[in-house]
Amino acid sequence: MATFSLNVLGCGSAKPTPEHMPSCSVLNVRDSLYMIDCGEGAQLGLRRKGLKLNRLNHIFLTHLHGDHVFGLPGLLGTMGLMGREGHITIHTFESGIRMLKEIIGYFCSDMPYEIRFNAIKAERAVIYEDVRLRIRTIPLKHRVPCVGYVFEEQPKPRHLDMAAVNFHGVPRSMYSAIKSGESFQKENGLIIPASALTKPPTPSYSYAHIGDTSYIPAIADEIGPVDLLYHESTYLTQHEADAKKRGHSTARQAAMMARDCGAKQLLLGHYSSRYKDDCLFAAEAREVFPNVISAREGLTVNVG
Amino acid sequence: MATFSLNVLGCGSAKPTPEHMPSCSVLNVRDSLYMIDCGEGAQLGLRRKGLKLNRLNHIFLTHLHGDHVFGLPGLLGTMGLMGREGHITIHTFESGIRMLKEIIGYFCSDMPYEIRFNAIKAERAVIYEDVRLRIRTIPLKHRVPCVGYVFEEQPKPRHLDMAAVNFHGVPRSMYSAIKSGESFQKENGLIIPASALTKPPTPSYSYAHIGDTSYIPAIADEIGPVDLLYHESTYLTQHEADAKKRGHSTARQAAMMARDCGAKQLLLGHYSSRYKDDCLFAAEAREVFPNVISAREGLTVNVG
Numbered sequence: 001m002a003t004f005s006l007n008v009l010g011c012g013s014a015k016p017t018p019e020h021m022p023s024c025s026v027l028n029v030r031d032s033l034y035m036i037d038c039g040e041g042a043q044l045g046l047r048r049k050g051l052k053l054n055r056l057n058h059i060f061l062t063h064l065h066g067d068h069v070f071g072l073p074g075l076l077g078t079m080g081l082m083g084r085e086g087h088i089t090i091h092t093f094e095s096g097i098r099m100l101k102e103i104i105g106y107f108c109s110d111m112p113y114e115i116r117f118n119a120i121k122a123e124r125a126v127i128y129e130d131v132r133l134r135i136r137t138i139p140l141k142h143r144v145p146c147v148g149y150v151f152e153e154q155p156k157p158r159h160l161d162m163a164a165v166n167f168h169g170v171p172r173s174m175y176s177a178i179k180s181g182e183s184f185q186k187e188n189g190l191i192i193p194a195s196a197l198t199k200p201p202t203p204s205y206s207y208a209h210i211g212d213t214s215y216i217p218a219i220a221d222e223i224g225p226v227d228l229l230y231h232e233s234t235y236l237t238q239h240e241a242d243a244k245k246r247g248h249s250t251a252r253q254a255a256m257m258a259r260d261c262g263a264k265q266l267l268l269g270h271y272s273s274r275y276k277d278d279c280l281f282a283a284e285a286r287e288v289f290p291n292v293i294s295a296r297e298g299l300t301v302n303v304g
Numbered sequence: 305m306a307t308f309s310l311n312v313l314g315c316g317s318a319k320p321t322p323e324h325m326p327s328c329s330v331l332n333v334r335d336s337l338y339m340i341d342c343g344e345g346a347q348l349g350l351r352r353k354g355l356k357l358n359r360l361n362h363i364f365l366t367h368l369h370g371d372h373v374f375g376l377p378g379l380l381g382t383m384g385l386m387g388r389e390g391h392i393t394i395h396t397f398e399s400g401i402r403m404l405k406e407i408i409g410y411f412c413s414d415m416p417y418e419i420r421f422n423a424i425k426a427e428r429a430v431i432y433e434d435v436r437l438r439i440r441t442i443p444l445k446h447r448v449p450c451v452g453y454v455f456e457e458q459p460k461p462r463h464l465d466m467a468a469v470n471f472h473g474v475p476r477s478m479y480s481a482i483k484s485g486e487s488f489q490k491e492n493g494l495i496i497p498a499s500a501l502t503k504p505p506t507p508s509y510s511y512a513h514i515g516d517t518s519y520i521p522a523i524a525d526e527i528g529p530v531d532l533l534y535h536e537s538t539y540l541t542q543h544e545a546d547a548k549k550r551g552h553s554t555a556r557q558a559a560m561m562a563r564d565c566g567a568k569q570l571l572l573g574h575y576s577s578r579y580k581d582d583c584l585f586a587a588e589a590r591e592v593f594p595n596v597i598s599a600r601e602g603l604t605v606n607v608g
Binding site: 014015016018022040041043044047048064065066067069070071073074077078081082095099102103106107108 | 318319320322326344345347348351352368369370371373374375377378381382385386399403406407410411412
């Protein structure tokens, strides 16, 4: 069972096709769900994947175009009907918060749970942090204000090397301190560094969600060497001019970003309906970067 | 090819299930489409049924609960992306118009077509009429203001009986007048009534859409002997108290309405997710009224 995985619920672009749903992805970090964008039908996608509504506490909107938002009222309403309790936080721009509050006030008043908002800006910022995750925004270049999100698991404590711990006679009361990096002083005065008493921690994984956007080479360093990079690839290189004009990227540009930020894997998506074969995107991207995954509805990418 | 048919795009109730989409129906009258309610996923249902967006000029909302409305922004946005021209009219209550205008203003500004609104009230009224159809509202009894809609084809002209027309020597210039009911005076003074020169017209069909509502026996006469009656049947008789409390009806009550208004066929729908087998609704209804159809997504009922 993966502890860090991404579920694709919708990977089409704005114009619907029989093949693709509008944008929605769900990051699963140790059974906590983080939704990125909420296109129409998102609640259907969750249901089909068996992802539990009460595990979803955060929804991050990249921007306020309908194909990234229109699933939200239905999802919020359904959560109420299912008797959800506690609270959910929607992270978006101030103008979206005003609009969503009006829609929720009209259609989803009297919910048994609380809907909170976190106002974000189109800037570099850490917008959320807890013991498990750190989430930061990267401003993108679309026709309206838009951000990418980078999800980074917090560093985890090292594991005790029980053979070394027993050999040096570390008392149980010090296990936690040792895992956090403290050294151990033996009765004879000898200091044993934590590195000699522990093994490397379980890896901390990372996911960057970059879209909708024109290609911005300069953000590669900000994204960093993530384990999985989603970068929108609405077009193929043959339509690069259209991509630039519409605030989108080509599959080749997505691959260049994966190569330049040092990503381990690249996930493509947000396919324009003008192409009949999604495989063309991956084929184009692989000319630049080898480890490419084509998004499709229902796909789960297990990162770790 | 039917000239009057009803397409079921969604027949679930508010709480989604893997089997049912939220409320949406589309009446097809000689290739003009009239949508009744627009639950989330309506545009998906249209696409799956091959119903063309540019044939849809009117959307009628029964009431302003999310499961009857949340598909509207996506549908309107998609129409814009598809380059639709002309105008579409949304028929709903004043408060809904205000809300929808805000949503449209925010998410669907700059559409290449015009979105018009027709303010209706929860009262008996003819709300729309053209050469083809007459549409009237019937106030229903739900938790919020709600109306049913009766769609009646206008009476059609009688067909010429060409044998009689030729026998009496009716000139071609009088054909239209004869079809409209004028009599014909022969040169010898003899008057031939239109009924002797014509055959009965193509039938004019009718459809009534009644839901969401508690059972209101008194509206049977207002509905009249329609060719097809949709009457919501959210519950079975065993939960009649819940139905009344929540402003809904049972399958048995829907059947009583069909019997009492003189409908030819009854279409059931808006099934509560608490029942595992939709066939239970039809079975209960058939104890009262024989000609029952169970709604399911994608069903087309050909009336004429």
